[in-house]
Structure formats: structure tokens, C-alpha cells
Amino acid sequence: MKKFAKSVISTAVLAGVAATAFVPVQAADKTLLKTPIAFGSHLPALGTPIVWVSEQLNLVSDGTIRMKIYEPGKLVAPPEILDAVSSGKVNSGYATAGYWQGKMPAAGFFSAVPFGPEAGEYMAWMYYGNGLKLYQEMYDTNGYNVKVIPCAIISPETSGWFNKEINTPEDLKGLNMRFFGLGASVMEKMGVSTSQLPGGEIFGALEKGAIDATEFSQPAIDKLLGFQKIMKYNYFPGWHQQATIFELLVNKDAWGKMSAGQQATVENTCKASMTNSIAEGEAMQFPVMADAKANGVEIRYWNDTMLKAFEEKWGEVVVEKSAEDPFFKKVWDDLNTFRTGYNLWESNAFLPRSR
Structure with missing residues (x-):
């Protein structure tokens, strides 16, 4: 990326x-x-x-x-x-x-x-x-x-708000989490139970313990919804979006x-x-992230083990859904072909990503 x-x-x-x-x-x-x-x-x-x-x-x-x-x-x-x-x-x-x-x-x-x-x-x-x-x-x-x-x-977007550190795939197993889109299929393969709650219902679900963790959007949007009042760890990058x-x-x-x-x-x-x-x-986004620590939030970047696990499970999702739905395969093949070609441009034209 x-x-x-x-x-x-x-x-x-x-x-x-x-x-x-x-x-x-x-x-x-x-x-x-x-x-x-x-x-x-x-x-x-x-x-x-x-x-x-x-x-x-x-x-x-x-x-x-x-x-x-x-x-x-x-x-x-x-x-x-x-x-x-x-x-x-x-x-x-x-x-x-x-x-x-x-x-x-x-x-x-x-x-x-x-x-x-x-x-x-x-x-x-x-x-x-x-x-x-x-x-x-x-x-x-x-x-x-x-x-x-x-x-x-x-x-x-950010890829998760948690109340505990997530360092290994085992740390995710058994969690109930609000998650969106194709990324939810990945999380389910990681042992997470997912639901796609609308934004206005997430805070209440976290507060009541109906869900253990969530993702929703970007830091400035998540702050308006008050996630920082309940959750301690905010994970990046948004591999799913x-x-x-x-x-x-x-x-x-x-x-x-x-x-x-x-x-x-x-x-x-x-x-x-x-x-x-x-x-x-x-x-x-960056002004909100700069204030995260003052709000009691720790910003974390997924370690290589976790990112590799997410990507491997995404590969499994693609294979399964492509076999189940011909149009899914048609779109995936087209997008993947385009991205393979685009990579020649991207890998040469952009500066390496640094952190």
C-alpha cells in the first residue's frame, strides 16, 4: 500500500x-x-x-x-x-x-x-x-x-476500537464486533462474531456490552460518536477500507x-x-489523532503478524465468494487485473511509505 x-x-x-x-x-x-x-x-x-x-x-x-x-x-x-x-x-x-x-x-x-x-x-x-x-x-x-x-x-478508516491490546490472532477470537462490508467476512474467519450496526447505535451497544469492539469510520467521525469515552485502543491502518x-x-x-x-x-x-x-x-483527521492521548486513547498500528493474518483470510474470502457467485468473480478478476497493471506505475512513481 x-x-x-x-x-x-x-x-x-x-x-x-x-x-x-x-x-x-x-x-x-x-x-x-x-x-x-x-x-x-x-x-x-x-x-x-x-x-x-x-x-x-x-x-x-x-x-x-x-x-x-x-x-x-x-x-x-x-x-x-x-x-x-x-x-x-x-x-x-x-x-x-x-x-x-x-x-x-x-x-x-x-x-x-x-x-x-x-x-x-x-x-x-x-x-x-x-x-x-x-x-x-x-x-x-x-x-x-x-x-x-x-x-x-x-x-x-481506522480498523478497530478495542478495550484490550490485540497482538495475535488469538486475541480476537470470541469477540463480538461491529464491522462493515467485505472486511466483516475476514473478521469472521478470525473468530470474531460481527454485526453491521448503524452509526447511531454503536455507542449504546458498546456501553451496554452488546458488542466488545467496533470499527466505523475515520477518527474525526468516530470522535463525534464518542467511542473514545468507552474504548482505549484505536488500531490502524484501515486494511479493510x-x-x-x-x-x-x-x-x-x-x-x-x-x-x-x-x-x-x-x-x-x-x-x-x-x-x-x-x-x-x-x-x-490529524488534529483529532494529535489529541488522542489526552482523551485516554492509545493509537496502535497493527503488527506484521496481524496484517499478514488479515490478508491471508481475505484471500480465503475471495476464493470462496468467487466460487459461489460468478459476478463476484467477474468484478474481482477485473479489479485485480487493473491493479496488477497499475502496480507498475505505483511502484515506480510514488515514494516508499514511511512511518
Whole structure:
């Protein structure tokens, strides 16, 4: 895993945005996107990007596109967003594809990949490899009536809050832990019982002892949820989520009624949000980490034994899921081929990672 060169992203993405995103929409019917969201709008880099998108859509479209945001559970519960958009109950929704893994095993590839690409490489595969094509294909072949648009991305998350040191795989066995996405399958192979609690329920579950440990997001977000009040050890790196993509889902019938200019405005505003969201997330983590010790938190970096164990178990997950689901294998093979090629660039162009 090479250190991600943050400044490269803004140049690449904004170049595309500048070319098309700010073309005024003319002679088009007004569109209101009613958008339930999976993350509270108060959560930086998780909920704030879609607020930014809603503001920009109104400005860029000269008022022909508006977005009304509904906080989690106010109109649609987060786990129900995909079905609600597909059925037309609402015409759009904001979530992350990892939520739909129970319906589509490959969904995690379009959310976060264990030992996977950092943000620059992830977007390269998404926009200039086959990522976006496969992303839409996943929804189409499973009968979902949605248009999917990547609409935010954040860089690495922390990979666990614990109340004891974890030095060997045996230290994990028997724990009950909140864990997300494909990484949860890895943790289960490590002997951990996992559940995917929504962010707002994690603190209470820790406090009551319903779970022993958790991961959720980046340090600045975890701090808002109060994990440091209960948990002592915060482990890095985020091997399970080196980058996480968030999606805007639009009902296909509603999408088809929008003009080509309106569609381009939505797509390119979301592409601009990819830049904005990662910049926001990158800027706010180190001050929180600097205060960790004062808050009674010890920052730990996984030792080589643990990282090797996680990676070995991830390899087992890939083999098993590829055998069970042909589309999972199709996406994995494509992503793996892209990453093998990309490694020639990454291994030569970036400075070695140092700690």
C-alpha cells in the first residue's frame, strides 16, 4: 500500500468537471430529487458531501434541479434505500453499496475493498477502467431500476476500537464486533462474531456490552460518536477500507425524464464531490489523532503478524465468494487485473511509505 498523493486527485477530477459540469441547463422541466440518506448530515465526510451536492445542484442548474435531503430514518430507513429508489417510493437516495452485500455479494467491491486500492487508484478503475460499467451492470442484472453515480469518497478508516491490546490472532477470537462490508467476512474467519450496526447505535451497544469492539469510520467521525469515552485502543491502518465510495442512486424512470444537460449536471456535480469529500476527510483527521492521548486513547498500528493474518483470510474470502457467485468473480478478476497493471506505475512513481 503506497501513500496516496492527495493533490493529484483534485487536478484530475476538476479538469473533467470544469469541462462539463457548469453548462447551464436550458428549457428543461424542474426536477426535485427527494433523497433519503444513510448517514446523518452532521457527520463530516460521511453526511456532509451530499449536503454540498444538494447546494451545488441548485446553483449549477440555475434552480432546475433541487435536492431535498431526509435524515436517516425520517423517510426511509438506511437499509431500505435501494429498494425504495428502485420501486419509485422515492426518486433518489444516498448510501454506500456495501449495505447491499446481502442482496448482491459483489456490492462490497463498489464500496470498500480489503487491502484494496487507495482513492486515486480506486477512481482510476471506476472512471477509466471497467469499474463504473460493472457497478451499473450489478444493479441492472439484479433487477434494480436505478441509475448509480459515485458521489463521494473518503480515504482510510481506522480498523478497530478495542478495550484490550490485540497482538495475535488469538486475541480476537470470541469477540463480538461491529464491522462493515467485505472486511466483516475476514473478521469472521478470525473468530470474531460481527454485526453491521448503524452509526447511531454503536455507542449504546458498546456501553451496554452488546458488542466488545467496533470499527466505523475515520477518527474525526468516530470522535463525534464518542467511542473514545468507552474504548482505549484505536488500531490502524484501515486494511479493510483504504478508500470508501458513496453512491447517489436515482430511479431510472426519474432519470429518463431529466434532460441530457440535467443528467450531466448531476453526474459531474457528483464527480466534483469526489474531490471535495476526500479533501474534507483528509484535512480533519490529524488534529483529532494529535489529541488522542489526552482523551485516554492509545493509537496502535497493527503488527506484521496481524496484517499478514488479515490478508491471508481475505484471500480465503475471495476464493470462496468467487466460487459461489460468478459476478463476484467477474468484478474481482477485473479489479485485480487493473491493479496488477497499475502496480507498475505505483511502484515506480510514488515514494516508499514511511512511518
